[in-house]
Amino acid sequence: MNLPRDIVVRSIAFAPRGFDAMRSALGKRYHYRIFCGDAPDPLRRHEQWWVSRRWCAAKRRLPAYGESYALDVRAMREAAALVEGTHDFSAFRDTNSSAKRDGGAVRRVTSLLVQEEGGPENLLIAIEGEAFLFRMVRIIAATLVEIGAGRAKAQLVADALRTKDRRLLPKAAPPEGLTLHQVFYASDFMDSESN
Template sequence: MPRLKLTLEYDGTRFVGWQVQPNGPSVQAALEDGLARLLGEQVSVFCAGRTDSGVHAAGQVACFDTPRVLPMKAYVRGLNGLLPDDLAVVSAMEVPEGFDPRRWSRGKRYRYRLSNRATRSPLRRLTHWEVFAPLDVDAMRRAAVHLLGRHDFSAFRAADCQAKHAVREVRSLTVEGQSGDEVSFVVEGTAFLKHMVRNLVGTLVEVGKGRRPEAWVAEVLASRNRKRAGPTAPPQGLVMEEVFYGDGPPPRTPGGSADADEDEG
């Protein structure tokens, strides 16, 4: 039975998140509904990482099995004609039977977008966190260095995070843009804890506002105490940009790959 891998783009504004939930529309439900209409049968879809309500994606990865054999263009052009306007398939390909979008992931890249204009922006309100106070972008860049590498990120996980451990490796964390305009935090790592990226951003913004010194970020990380970190940045600024894969699953070392029950975003 063929296994198909889809790369997805979506605007998460109206969705309650990736996972099917009883309280509103989800990305998973919309995709499974479109596939059912395309294939004439119900299929179960698995993703690389669950995104929260309001979180967007440019490179979410999902896979499913189906006995039907269709040309790849049917899963792009054909399926896109059946999906809502805020969800689209970017590409489709057949993958090995054992491919698992989560367990085979060798890393992910997220981008968090922030608007630092002095006044509100109607065009950015659903895609950026609007912070009106001036930010010291250079200070946030210097503070971000403390978060690079392999650490216990317990101070940056959500209280209800179900991951078995908090050891993760942040490969890169860059702060792009300038004060008074758009600022982006681009984070790449092996895997992420629930709300980890949004908590990292909320903490760095405390430094950018001048409320905390740059060295405070290292103290928060070492404390492993969520109460020491900054606030959780709102969901609309977060975009899952890309999921990285090799030829097979990565080595199963603590923090080296995602846990099966892990949440993200």
């Protein structure tokens, strides 16, 4: 089997009858990476969203250079805490989402972390939940960046969850920063070392 170079098989196991990789999943963890700097990193351009340092500084009315240019992680974490839990995420779904047809936008986000990776210009958003709507993670990432840049307050998340109005939130963040990090299965489908 010839896989693309960016896909790595770490283990293989036989699956029992009835196993379906998508429907048998108990949950997923996604990572979304953001780089806030002067120019995109050419070696990581396919795996992170570049947000201009000057854009970050201008939106927060800060000097364009120095430690203060990065996104406001504290504000992003405050907003992230509002996303955790079981909510109707209608405002956080793509307008073409199939959830409109099958009627379900209630999802449970079990964990949403915003952390620096090696400095304030590199951020990791790690989100874990039972299931996600189409583009939901990218819309959450874009919303957190808007809040981190000072263009919105954490209250935006609460308002969007309450009203279910997609128009309140920014367009989805670009796909380059998103990675499916882990899929969780019941132990009778996969042993703990192979998921």
